[in-house]
Amino acid sequence: MALSDSPTPTRRDVRVTTNQAPPLVGHNVVTSDLALTEAVLRHGSADVLADIEAVGREAGTAEAREHGQLANEHHPLLTPYDRYGNRIDEVSFHPSWHWLMERAVGHGLAATPWEQQEAGAPHAHVRRAAGFMAWSHTEPGHGCPISMTYAAIPALRADDAIAKEWTPLLASTTYDPGLRPIADKRGALAGMGMTEKQGGSDVRANVTVARPTSVDGEYTLHGHKWFTSAPMNDMFLVLAQAAGGVTCFVLPRVLPDGSRNLLDVVRLKDKLGNRSNASSELEFDGTVAYRLGDEGRGVRTIIEMVAATRLDCVLGSTSLMRRAVSEASWHAAHRSAFGSLLADKPLMQNVLADLAVEAEAATAVAVRLAAAVDNLDDPHEAALRRIALPLAKFWVCKRTPMHVAEALECLGGNGYVEESVMPLLYREAPLNSVWEGSGNVNALDVLRALSREPEVLSAWITEVGLARGGDARLDRAIDDTLAMLGDTASLEVGARRLASRMALCLQGSLLVRFAPPEVADVFCASRLGTSYDGVFGALDGGDLRAIVERTTPTV
Structure with a gap:
């Protein structure tokens, strides 16, 4: 049929909407989140x-x-x-x-x-x-x-x-x-x-x-x-x-x-x-x-309040990540382009899987920190909380703005309008990195804890060491991070890099021990390997479809 012979859309046809994802409502936010429930x-x-x-x-x-x-x-x-x-x-x-x-x-x-x-x-x-x-x-x-x-x-x-x-x-x-x-x-x-x-x-x-x-x-x-x-x-x-x-x-x-x-x-x-x-x-x-x-003694008195609000910064940022990737994966599961669902496109799978792995790593460390609060009479748990809180506050909150921005982009123009909720999440994303101490404050707090409280390094080594032998990339990352601690001359100027590596090793240890193999493998290959350039959607291999399906909400 020639183009000129194509039927002209009627007013009724124009009013009918197709190929739009339905609103993400009517689902259970807890049971739909396997990383959280596990x-x-x-x-x-x-x-x-x-x-x-x-x-x-x-x-x-x-x-x-x-x-x-x-x-x-x-x-x-x-x-x-x-x-x-x-x-x-x-x-x-x-x-x-x-x-x-x-x-x-x-x-x-x-x-x-x-x-x-x-x-x-x-x-x-x-x-x-x-x-x-x-x-x-x-x-x-x-x-x-x-x-x-x-x-x-x-x-x-x-x-x-x-x-x-x-x-x-x-x-x-x-x-x-x-x-x-x-x-x-x-x-x-x-x-x-x-x-x-x-x-x-x-x-x-x-x-x-x-x-x-x-x-x-x-x-x-x-x-x-x-x-x-x-x-x-x-x-x-x-x-x-x-x-x-x-x-x-x-x-x-x-x-x-x-x-x-x-x-x-x-x-x-x-x-x-x-x-x-x-x-x-x-x-x-x-x-x-x-x-x-x-x-x-005011600072010492209020510091416990600061510690608890830092935990909530991690929880809040993790929630933003999860909400963002839920909206993105839900959209991709219902929106078609160029002949098939977005969720079936290899490059979209790469982006969504990368976002999902980031959210799962944040969830793992967030709930682990909460468990430490439940067991503060245990010296290991108390020491781990002391070092892991500023580490997680620094890393998880820093990752959230770029994570939410990438998830917003998955929805295209639909994600840029207020009704999609993505702009609300995007504006919120930088907050927790500022509240209760900016990135520099938390990175320096890590150094302060390491220099004044030797038990915190032992707690970190013990915790990440529970995954020793589970993934060679994680083992190397732990060894490299410990080597960084020996370079005392550049500790302050490199405090952000040290905090990042310590946080990643902690997340990697939790995923290697507890997450599905496909999630742990992608995390270690990208975050702890040598080829990752920080751009979401640049994963090199892995069972991406399984990761995306794991994170897509069900109604």
């Missing part, structure tokens, strides 16, 4: 997996997807004064934010595992980590107050009285928003204020001053905080300069008598991503706070 069974139990399946089921609904989009489209709004001119400093959120928060708290993803662990429940932190990763598929921004609430508990234990006052509310599964005294609340949320505009990560440069009052342990704060997320939370752990040096304080949003603490929300940050969450600048002038730990 890690939970490995470090937790079948009971833990069964418990979090409800989280995965709700996270995969069309309703959850819509609430995630709405929470990002309708940003928080600051109202400094009421209609009569009274200073109120209130931030209002879209109802979808509260829908997400209510379920995150209700699923026990805030501080609940600390109480469960105290009560003797096994695998409480593995359960929470897996649930946090699954629920973060809905929308990552609201995970910030959830994460800070989780992370506050270890720091609060520096003072028994304060811990007993706050822990039951922070560990509650009841979401109870609003500014009221904690005596009138069924649940509470925590935040953190460390950085100041002149110092950033250098918290010892903080200039906020703490002045003791006549009440034992009570101070007033005078100064500012440059980044404090979720200013409507019920309490904040902050650092300030007391007479004895940098000190940690608990700052309640509302005082016991019902009056609002003197805390001015100067403005909300206009951020690249994380739009659903309100990040603010605060000013203090006579703000009441209570000392947590000894004067001059």
Whole structure:
């Protein structure tokens, strides 16, 4: 038939859509993720997996997807004064934010595992980590107050009285928003204020001053905080300069008598991503706070909170990777081009398999870290957590932006429009590499741990050594990394390279020991071999189809 003889499309034909992937809804985010379920069974139990399946089921609904989009489209709004001119400093959120928060708290993803662990429940932190990763598929921004609430508990234990006052509310599964005294609340949320505009990560440069009052342990704060997320939370752990040096304080949003603490929300940050969450600048002038730990020990007191939030940076970035590769593989499984499905095209299989392996390696190390929190009485687990947290925070969070960008490209133009959710993930991707210490801060923390705590190197050697003999490429990479540690003259300038290699060896060890052979083989050949150039989709061999099928969601 000549071209001129081809039938002209009718208006009805034009309105009919074909060859478009359906929305990825109606699936269970947990059970569709084999890397996650296998890690939970490995470090937790079948009971833990069964418990979090409800989280995965709700996270995969069309309703959850819509609430995630709405929470990002309708940003928080600051109202400094009421209609009569009274200073109120209130931030209002879209109802979808509260829908997400209510379920995150209700699923026990805030501080609940600390109480469960105290009560003797096994695998409480593995359960929470897996649930946090699954629920973060809905929308990552609201995970910030959830994460800070989780992370506050270890720091609060520096003072028994304060811990007993706050822990039951922070560990509650009841979401109870609003500014009221904690005596009138069924649940509470925590935040953190460390950085100041002149110092950033250098918290010892903080200039906020703490002045003791006549009440034992009570101070007033005078100064500012440059980044404090979720200013409507019920309490904040902050650092300030007391007479004895940098000190940690608990700052309640509302005082016991019902009056609002003197805390001015100067403005909300206009951020690249994380739009659903309100990040603010605060000013203090006579703000009441209570000392947590000894004067001059503020960094040591709050460091446990930092460690827990670093874990959540790894969990959050891993969730972004998994959500991104799920969307990409789902699209490829339903979209045809040039005569066949995209998922059947060899080069697309290469890209998707590479993305899948990256996400699986991140998942393996994330759940392994959570298991270490479940077993901190074990010296090996405590030492491994100390070194592996900054390693994983550095590497996994650094890999996420390029991973999400590549996954977005798999959807073509469809991935560049807001409705696809890929732009939301892309804007979020750099955040966790900045939060709780940028790449340099974490790489240098690795050096600090290695130089001051010799047990951490032993823990890393022991952990990666469990896979010795399983893959020659991994064995060589471990030996080469140990050789790097001997070059003391260039350790600081090469800190990023060292952190990268140590993280990769740890991921490789976990995959060689536990992942399907095709996943471990591709990881070791690419990340630990000599031919990998860092571009996703440049794998050289391997059972790529099996890897892609393993990571494609099922509905």
